[in-house]
Amino acid sequence: MIEVEELRKEYGDLVAVDGVSFTAQGGAVFGLLGPNGAGKTTTIGCISGLRQPTAGRVRVMGHDVVFEGPASRARLGVVPQDLALYEELSATENLLYWASAYGLRGAALKKRITESLEVTGLLDRAREPVKRFSGGMKRRLNFACGIVHEPQVLLLDEPTVGVDPQSRVRLQELVKAQAAAGTCVLYTTHYMEEAETLCDRLAIVDHGKLIAQGSLNELRAMLGERDLLRLSGRFPSEAQIAAALAGVEGAEIVQAEEGSLIVAAPQASRELPALLAALTRVGAEVWETTMTRPSLETLFIKLTGKELRE
Amino acid sequence: MRYVWAAALKDIRRRLRDPLALLIWLGIPFVILALLSLVFRGGEISPQARLLVVDQDDSMVSGLLVGVFAQGDMAQLVQAEEVSEEEGRRRIDEGDGSALLIIPEQFGNAVLTSQPTRLTLLTNPSQSILPSILEEILSLLVDAVFYLQRLAGEPLAAFASGPPEGAAGFSDPFIAATSIEINQLMTSLTEYLNPPRLDVSIEIEESEEHKSLNLGALFFQSMFFLAILFAAQGMSDDVWVEHRLGTLRRALTLPPGVGGFLAGKLLAGFLLMLAMAVAGISAGAAIYGFPAANVAPSALWAATSGMALLVLFLLLQLFATSQRAGSILSTLVLFPMMMLGGTFFPFEAMPGWMAAIGRRMPNGWALERLKELLSGSATAETMLPATAALLATLVVGTWLAARRLRGGFVGR
Numbered sequence: 001m002i003e004v005e006e007l008r009k010e011y012g013d014l015v016a017v018d019g020v021s022f023t024a025q026g027g028a029v030f031g032l033l034g035p036n037g038a039g040k041t042t043t044i045g046c047i048s049g050l051r052q053p054t055a056g057r058v059r060v061m062g063h064d065v066v067f068e069g070p071a072s073r074a075r076l077g078v079v080p081q082d083l084a085l086y087e088e089l090s091a092t093e094n095l096l097y098w099a100s101a102y103g104l105r106g107a108a109l110k111k112r113i114t115e116s117l118e119v120t121g122l123l124d125r126a127r128e129p130v131k132r133f134s135g136g137m138k139r140r141l142n143f144a145c146g147i148v149h150e151p152q153v154l155l156l157d158e159p160t161v162g163v164d165p166q167s168r169v170r171l172q173e174l175v176k177a178q179a180a181a182g183t184c185v186l187y188t189t190h191y192m193e194e195a196e197t198l199c200d201r202l203a204i205v206d207h208g209k210l211i212a213q214g215s216l217n218e219l220r221a222m223l224g225e226r227d228l229l230r231l232s233g234r235f236p237s238e239a240q241i242a243a244a245l246a247g248v249e250g251a252e253i254v255q256a257e258e259g260s261l262i263v264a265a266p267q268a269s270r271e272l273p274a275l276l277a278a279l280t281r282v283g284a285e286v287w288e289t290t291m292t293r294p295s296l297e298t299l300f301i302k303l304t305g306k307e308l309r310e
Numbered sequence: 311m312r313y314v315w316a317a318a319l320k321d322i323r324r325r326l327r328d329p330l331a332l333l334i335w336l337g338i339p340f341v342i343l344a345l346l347s348l349v350f351r352g353g354e355i356s357p358q359a360r361l362l363v364v365d366q367d368d369s370m371v372s373g374l375l376v377g378v379f380a381q382g383d384m385a386q387l388v389q390a391e392e393v394s395e396e397e398g399r400r401r402i403d404e405g406d407g408s409a410l411l412i413i414p415e416q417f418g419n420a421v422l423t424s425q426p427t428r429l430t431l432l433t434n435p436s437q438s439i440l441p442s443i444l445e446e447i448l449s450l451l452v453d454a455v456f457y458l459q460r461l462a463g464e465p466l467a468a469f470a471s472g473p474p475e476g477a478a479g480f481s482d483p484f485i486a487a488t489s490i491e492i493n494q495l496m497t498s499l500t501e502y503l504n505p506p507r508l509d510v511s512i513e514i515e516e517s518e519e520h521k522s523l524n525l526g527a528l529f530f531q532s533m534f535f536l537a538i539l540f541a542a543q544g545m546s547d548d549v550w551v552e553h554r555l556g557t558l559r560r561a562l563t564l565p566p567g568v569g570g571f572l573a574g575k576l577l578a579g580f581l582l583m584l585a586m587a588v589a590g591i592s593a594g595a596a597i598y599g600f601p602a603a604n605v606a607p608s609a610l611w612a613a614t615s616g617m618a619l620l621v622l623f624l625l626l627q628l629f630a631t632s633q634r635a636g637s638i639l640s641t642l643v644l645f646p647m648m649m650l651g652g653t654f655f656p657f658e659a660m661p662g663w664m665a666a667i668g669r670r671m672p673n674g675w676a677l678e679r680l681k682e683l684l685s686g687s688a689t690a691e692t693m694l695p696a697t698a699a700l701l702a703t704l705v706v707g708t709w710l711a712a713r714r715l716r717g718g719f720v721g722r
Contacts, residue, residue: 048563050720074565084556086320088327093320100316101564129327145560 001025001184002047002153007056009042009208016042018208019056024201026152026184029175031199033189033296039208040188041081044157047186048078060153074102077151077183081158083142087131091122091141094130095148102149116144119174136167143174153184160194172198192297202296206304219299226250227268228298229275231261233287244278251275254302264302313566317574318581321548325582335540336586339533342654346529359408359440361390362398369418376413378451388444402432408440409433411448422470424459462495527598528656531684534590535677536653538583538616543644545579546623549715550633559720568716572708579620584613591684600684608683611697615676618700621707622672628714652677676700 002024009017017039024030032040045051047058049069058065063072085094095113104112117123120140130138143159156175160168175198179185189195195202196216203213212219235241238256245251245263248271254262261284265271268291276286292298325332361379365372379390393401395412402410412430420427431448433441459466465488473479480488552558561571587609595605623640630636648654650667651674657665668674679696682688 049567050559050562069567070565073563073567076563078560078563080556080560082556084560086324086555086557088324089320093323097316097320098560098564101313101561101566101570103312103565105312 001059001061002030002186003057003059004043004047005057007043007046007058008054009039009046009051010054016208017046017053020203020205020208020210021056022203022210022213024153024184024186027179027182028200029179029185029187029198031187031189031195031202032205033192033195033199033202033300034205035190038190038205040190040205041157042208043205044078044155044186044188048076048155049073075152077146077149077154079143079146079154079156079159081161083138085130085138085141085145088129090127090129091117091133091144092126094141094145098145099148104149112148112150116148119147119177120144121170135162136164136170139163139167139171140174143171147174147178151183153186154178156185156187158188158190160189160191168194192295192300196296204300204303211303212299216296219296220294222299222302226252226264226266226294226298228254228292228294228301229263229265229268229272230290230292231263231279231286231288232259233261234259234285235261235279236283240282241279241284244282244284245275247278248275262301264298313564313570314573314577317561317571318577321575321578322581325578331544332541332582335544336537336590338540339536342536343529343533346533347526358386359388359444360406361388361444362393362401362407362410363390364395364398364410364412365392366395366415367413367417371418371421372413375417375451379447384447388447399432402434405434405436407434408437409444411444419470421455421459422466424463424467461499462492465491527594527600528658530594530598531677531681532653532656534587534594535612535673535680536648537586537590538612539619539644539648539651539653539673541583541586542579542616542619543623543640545575545582545620546627546640547633547637548575549624549627549719550636553720554633558715562716562720568712572712572715575624576617576620576704576708580613580617583616583620584609587612587616594684601686604684604686607688608680611676611680611683614697614700614704615673615680618676618703618707619672621704621711624711625707625714628711628719647671647673650674672703 002022004023005021007017007020008015020039020043022030032043034040042051046053047060047065049065049072052066060072061075063075065072086097089097092113095116096109099109099112114123117126120143122137122141122144125133125137130141133141139159143156146154146156154175159175160171163171172194175185175187179200187195187198189198199216201213201215202219204211204219212222214222235256235258238253241256241261242253245253248265251263251265251271254264256262263275265275268275272289272291276289279286363376365376376390376392378384379388391407393410398407398410398412401407410430410432412432414428414430417427417429419425429448429452431445433445468484468488469480549558552561558571562568564570588605591600591605591609591612594600595602600608623643626640626643627636630639650664651671652660652665652668653673657668657674657678660668669678675696679688679693682692
């Protein structure tokens, strides 16, 4: 279990993480979803002991990461965002090194290395130098290094960035298997589909702040089953638009910028003619309309007013 | 400790997979050593006195005297050069030569007639041994002339005084009798006179500190320590390599943390340098005759001081803003250490003031202790405080490096 309470991390004037709190349980995947620079990696860094929190408290399996660093780190497995492998060494030698840090030795060490290579599909390439591996194979070995010691808590920092679709699916299966085996998995990503597929619970972060958290269903409910309408064209002021949309039931401005407008509305396909008529009445000129069904992405846009991949 | 060992083993494996760096660290110093050995003829020192000779007599006898220095083994010890008196005095004043010998006019005649004469030998005060050798040789030659006068004084005097009055020359019987007499004398003395029977034994008294060392051995010690210095600087760069690989960040999330990571790296450095030291010093002992019993403590000292140098270079790397800046910074520090610290030019070949500075540099200080250990002149009184200082440097340096590593470095 990971318990994060009012975590804050500052770098000089920059507040990278601002009062983030959440709890991730064993046997489930907890997702941290947010755009680049939202504070996900810093949060992982504070949990893993790589960074010292400025304020707040983090416990891993009940051990405070600041005051009981070695004990908390002993329960962690970390799969960093970037590859962390020795390219001159073989897959076995890499695993041997990382596993030895957790006190594994002898037959147990050999067994775990073999198992890790097997689940990641690298057993037949175990003795080859890593520099000969493909990108996907390196990603899988990177994952194997994080699980070789069977950690109680597994931190995965965007492990599928830049990975081909086949390897991505393989890695996602490995993550699910870890959670199914009882491991507490904390998974950061900025891929909506990945979060929806993998995570049992989610926290959405932006600008260092946690803006929503819950299960996928709980988060979808926050959107109120409303569709998102993205309109492009020429629009009057936000106040005029708001006044015009007051006559359309359940319609709400999510984002209004020059040349674009995002509106949340229940059953938007049915309300679209009324909505366009209301906008035309206040002088708007709509050139293009796109409708999106409720999803994490629409929730993110609703909560932050921007696209996740911005 | 198991992790530290695993971390060290990992670094050693990585080094052995890329042996080029190891070859460069070892290769460059030993190529330089080989070249220097060739230049200095394998390190053998062969002192030679330069004798400037002013022959004002220019007789057969004075010619024989000068010729003595050009015969047999004497020619290897003394290089005689005839000069004018003016040039001879000028050159000896400038220190160009070991001594100036002035043979006066009528020297030959005086020798043949057993008359007093004076040979003048001006010695170069800036040289201590070679002028004394020349003085001794000349003294022996004067003694030889004295005994020759005693043994063949009469016939020599007869020749010197010229033919009897009124006679056009010496009579044939006189010449024949005298010739036979001199021939018999010379035959009996030829073993001693041609070349002169002088056994010159050269013994250069070494200071206690550098007993049994020659130039090759001095350069060997310097070049060996240069290899250690190169290795320390080269290995310090690895912290940036690990940073680039991402393995540093991951390592700091391990239970042993930054301390275990650094300890593993230093242990790897120590073991690699110990292997270099054992191989290098054993070879040195075989070639230059260092006592075999001194190899193990010397290798241990070299590896430990190499580890301390690694920590110093590591600190420079950790305070640099990039790998390139770290490389430049450590090279900037390496060069003065290399040139002044006795690891390129031996202290013995440096001016005193420069050697005094060099001996206070970290590598110079460590090299001096290594020389003491190799020569067997090290004592517990000198080595115990030195070892304590070395270990203290290691502890403080590692603590600072750990702080820096945990602080700003990893976030770059």
